[in-house]
């Protein structure tokens with residue numbers, strides 16, 4: 232018994248010693264180290280068989296495994312970054328330019344030598360401080376009194392001012408006030424005699440960053456200045472400091488994010504925050520919970536083994552709102568706020584962790600859906616859907632070579648013809664981005680690889696033609712929705728803008744015996760229902776101008792239906808289309824199916840501008856629409872488009888429903 236007890240004890244001692252060593256080498260900040268040591272102390276008094284022992288053990292293990300001071304050094308060569316972005320992505324020129332600008336600002340901020348002003352009437356002190364700070368590679372300027380300091384402040388910019396408190400004429404407090412009034416971002420550190428600590432505290436109340444008491448210690452001067460500089464840098468461009476990529480799926484948001492990480496030489500991690508309802512997923516569980524875990528942010532940093540990874544927060548427009556499990560949104564706000572995230576507290580860790588080195592990039596499908604306060608923190612960069620031409624290029628230059636590599640076909644790479652790729656795009660995918668396109672290419676490559684494995688004799692260079700595409704992928708999945716159908720009464724082609732990009736819809740109206748009710752079906756949101764009501768009211772109040780009888784509803788119900796799956800549809804942009812469908816129904820004139828309409832309708836018959844123009848036009852093109860009628864006020868959006876997007880399409884701009892009707896009805 233005794234022998235067992237002894238081995239158990241010595242085992243525990245080994246474990247404790249091991250942890251002590253790991254705590255010492257983990258390079259944690261002093262306060263964290265202290266907490267870890269205290270936990271170890273408590274643990275040493277517990278029975279290794281108890282649950283608490285295991286909890287403490289896991290906790291300390293977690294603390295020491297975090298990269299407290301490990302980070303990758305940034306590669307700040309913009310040319311190299313540009314090269315990586317260009318090599319890996321076709322097109323996206325605006326996006327790349329915006330990203331490089333963003334990085335350029337970071338490079339400037341990080342490479343700038345900090346400027347420091349030292350103000351002291353005592354020459355020895357002044358020279359000493361200057362000497363210490365110059366050794367840190369800062370640009371140091373000195374002034375021997377307040378007047379001189381103010382002159383220097385007026386002519387060049389400083390990040391930090393160190394000033395003696397007691398000086399003739401203009402003393403430290405007056406100088407502090409002047410600096411804070413004129414340059415609120417500049418951090419001021421007071422230098423004071425021990426006896427004057429009270430007035431130093433007074434200075435902090437007035438906005439000074441901190442104070443240093445004379446005679447000062449070297450390391451104290453160094454670390455106080457360093458902290459002041461960190462604070463100054465973190466306040467630079469707080470607003471919009473986080474990039475947010477918005478756009479339909481498969482438009483390259485994730486892969487650009489990964490390229491940014493590679494260009495900077497940083498680790499890359501992704502966290503999907505879409506649908507997150509529980510704050511603990513971001514901020515972790517308190518250790519008192521059974522099975523408590525840290526939040527995803529800290530976990531990803533631990534996995535990245537570096538405290539400055541690029542972390543992509545996916546679907547930030549779909550974060551769950553506040554409920555009994557807390558508010559993930561406010562936790563995210565804290566994570567993204569440079570003023571607060573220097574000391575982010577994960578509930579499990581229960582000690583602050585500095586997130587200010589992490590580069591966060593958010594992604595969203597629709598920028599408007601991001602909650603206001605979160606959106607304010609972000610610099611939005613829009614990705615949009617691709618034209619067929621762009622998709623062909625992306626496929627030939629990137630997707631096909633990648634799939635050939637991944638499916639092990641590098642020795643006998645199949646050769647895809649442009650016609651074949653175009654067939655895959657038109658007959659097997661219907662999307663704004665390139666996700667399904669990549670999937671279908673991967674299917675083809677996999678089938679070829681399988682053939683090679685089963686029939687060694689069939690190994691050869693395959694030329695992929697449209698016929699082969701059909702053989703590999705089966706009968707076509709999509710048809711050109713518009714061209715193949717006849718014009719019908721009460722059915723009008725509309726355009727909507729959704730998370731997945733633009734879509735065409737067909738709005739159908741029918742009239743049947745009833746009590747004058749308006750029936751709406753097809754998963755419509757409230758705004759779309761209201762648009763339908765408004766459209767009907769508009770037509771009733773202007774019946775005569777469309778040659779429609781005033782009592783068209785008497786003894787009848789009207790049914791408006793918008794098919795296309797059970798996809799929820801909302802937004803005001805279908806107003807004009809619904810009105811056109813009703814007028815087609817009431818006048819008995821069929822509507823041209825290859826004409827698509829989008830526009831918000833007011834009760835007085837004016838057409839108001841709508842969003843998502845590029846996505847809508849791309850969708851119309853995919854569906855074979857020939858003419859698109861859009862609100863006149865969207866003229867600028869059209870002018871800003873790449874001419875290739877509208878090439879071959881007839882675009883009509885109008886702000887009157889009568890125009891739409893005369894173009895649309897046969």
Ligand code: ADP
Pocket residue numbers: 319320321322323479480481482483484485486487625629630664665666669
């Ligand atoms: P998102 O994150 O927007 O949903 P992804 O980054 O996952 O889209 O892109 C889907 C696929 O398409 C990836 O393989 C990506 O590399 C590729 N892709 C998208 N856009 C481009 C582009 N412009 N050039 C090259 N590849 C692209």
